[in-house]
Amino acid sequence: MKTLLALPLLAALALSSGCSLTLDLNQCTSDSDCAGDQTCSAEGLCAAPGEDEGRQLTGGPCQRLEGEPESNNPFLMGVVLQLSGSGAGFGTPMLESILMATNNINGFGGIAGRRIGLVVCDTQGSNATAREAAEHLVDNAGVSAIIGFNSSQTISISQDITVPNDVLLMSPSATTQTISGLADNDLVFRTAPNDEFQAEAFAELLSHTLETTLPDAGVAEPKLAIMVRRDDSYAEGLSETIIPMLPTAITSGGEDRFTVNNYTNSGVGEPVDYTGDVAVVASQSTPPDVVAIFGSAEAWELISYFEIALENQPLYFGVDAMKNAQLAGQANTNLEGRIWGTGPRNIGDAGYVPYLTFRTQFESRIEDDPDKYQFVANAFDAVYALAFAAAAEGFTGPELAQGLRRLSEGPEITPRAAEAQQAINTLSAGGSVTYLGASGPMFFDQNGDPQPTPISLWCFQDASVPEEGEIYSETRAFTPLTCSEPEG
Numbered sequence: 001m002k003t004l005l006a007l008p009l010l011a012a013l014a015l016s017s018g019c020s021l022t023l024d025l026n027q028c029t030s031d032s033d034c035a036g037d038q039t040c041s042a043e044g045l046c047a048a049p050g051e052d053e054g055r056q057l058t059g060g061p062c063q064r065l066e067g068e069p070e071s072n073n074p075f076l077m078g079v080v081l082q083l084s085g086s087g088a089g090f091g092t093p094m095l096e097s098i099l100m101a102t103n104n105i106n107g108f109g110g111i112a113g114r115r116i117g118l119v120v121c122d123t124q125g126s127n128a129t130a131r132e133a134a135e136h137l138v139d140n141a142g143v144s145a146i147i148g149f150n151s152s153q154t155i156s157i158s159q160d161i162t163v164p165n166d167v168l169l170m171s172p173s174a175t176t177q178t179i180s181g182l183a184d185n186d187l188v189f190r191t192a193p194n195d196e197f198q199a200e201a202f203a204e205l206l207s208h209t210l211e212t213t214l215p216d217a218g219v220a221e222p223k224l225a226i227m228v229r230r231d232d233s234y235a236e237g238l239s240e241t242i243i244p245m246l247p248t249a250i251t252s253g254g255e256d257r258f259t260v261n262n263y264t265n266s267g268v269g270e271p272v273d274y275t276g277d278v279a280v281v282a283s284q285s286t287p288p289d290v291v292a293i294f295g296s297a298e299a300w301e302l303i304s305y306f307e308i309a310l311e312n313q314p315l316y317f318g319v320d321a322m323k324n325a326q327l328a329g330q331a332n333t334n335l336e337g338r339i340w341g342t343g344p345r346n347i348g349d350a351g352y353v354p355y356l357t358f359r360t361q362f363e364s365r366i367e368d369d370p371d372k373y374q375f376v377a378n379a380f381d382a383v384y385a386l387a388f389a390a391a392a393e394g395f396t397g398p399e400l401a402q403g404l405r406r407l408s409e410g411p412e413i414t415p416r417a418a419e420a421q422q423a424i425n426t427l428s429a430g431g432s433v434t435y436l437g438a439s440g441p442m443f444f445d446q447n448g449d450p451q452p453t454p455i456s457l458w459c460f461q462d463a464s465v466p467e468e469g470e471i472y473s474e475t476r477a478f479t480p481l482t483c484s485e486p487e488g
Helices: 002-016 088-107 127-141 151-165 175-180 198-217 233-245 275-282 296-311 353-366 376-393 397-404 417-428
Strands: 064-067 075-079 116-122 144-147 167-171 187-188 224-229 258-265 290-294 315-318 339-344 434-437 457-458 469-472
Touching: 075 088, 075 127, 088 116, 088 353, 088 376, 088 417, 116 127, 127 144, 127 151, 144 376, 151 167, 151 187, 151 233, 167 376, 167 397, 175 233, 198 233, 198 290, 198 315, 198 339, 198 397, 198 457, 198 469, 224 275, 233 290, 258 275, 258 290, 275 296, 290 296, 296 315, 339 469, 353 376, 353 457, 376 397, 376 417, 376 434, 397 434
Parallel strands: 075 116, 075 144, 144 167, 167 187, 224 258, 224 290, 290 315, 315 339
Antiparallel strands: 064 116, 339 457, 457 469
């Protein structure tokens, strides 16, 4: 840009001195003269694919631009998260992490001179809207990578939209085990581990509570009710893994000991009314002592229905997608100590430096503690991993996939600015790095999954969802913990 601005001055000097100066304003004569995946236009200018065809960056549910999407030849990514409705407390903190990472990378010049531009889309909690966002990003905005989507959305959208169009999908929060086996041409990755570890940990915690914790508290034959969100691969995957691991004395004890029930899934367009779902459980002769909910943010509302319908004040067990500090801040304080959940451990508790660095920056950005939210560090890592992948192999979807495979060997790199610049230089020169991300090392296996993370117990306490401690280690060792009720 500075060279082009200086050209009129050079021309004026040449004319004033009587010299003949021929200026060639063309950047290229063929695609080989351009960097990365740029192509040579009819005007002799290097441009990213699709720019000559007139990209339409915003449209449908994608109305927000962040980073530098209109800079010279940007590295365009899509971001698809729930940013309004009950799940906003889950998606919005992840977006803040994505913006933070984007600003960091753009701050030192981007990748090969290309700065990151984001087209941000709000699913509003609807799978249909998520699909509309993906179609816009691929067909109109021309992105080569999309960050976001929950488990069900990842499965359907990757198969129908992103993979057929060679667009890489990177999810920070889709954890269902089904994704690991997708036929995806190596174009589906995630920075959160699959649910295998969490399902095992949840089953261990629930079994211990039913067999030991509650009997020790005077509940002789505790009853369990499981609520599974309807038509949802995440919830169904958890259910299929967890139920066979539960004590047979419970699961084979009839309705007085165990029931499994489906509930409304607003994400597929069902009306949001949990009255009938709860009435089925409340009408049974024996009320549940534990209600386990396999779902997302809506679990908090479902619990409020149970609190009206049931008089025995049961324990409620949830999973990582339910860990929502915003909704916890709005919940009835009478529930404190009675909502327990599992999720990948916050590795900052183990003194992991990359997360501690991330936490300091996150707190500075939005004046809030990232420990209260799930998958925020994973969202941050998604941007860094894709930036490093682009430096390694290029900016198209298949090139990004190849580049992600070069992040697990070589010198160790953290997200600190100086190290990130070093990583881009090393990768651009043909080398490899070991990326120690904020959420953990980004060692992607053959399925595009990172390595498993230990599982912690989180509790509804003090109007938030702090972690109580690790209950399931990397070696599958279970440590029983409980959520204590508030004093007084």
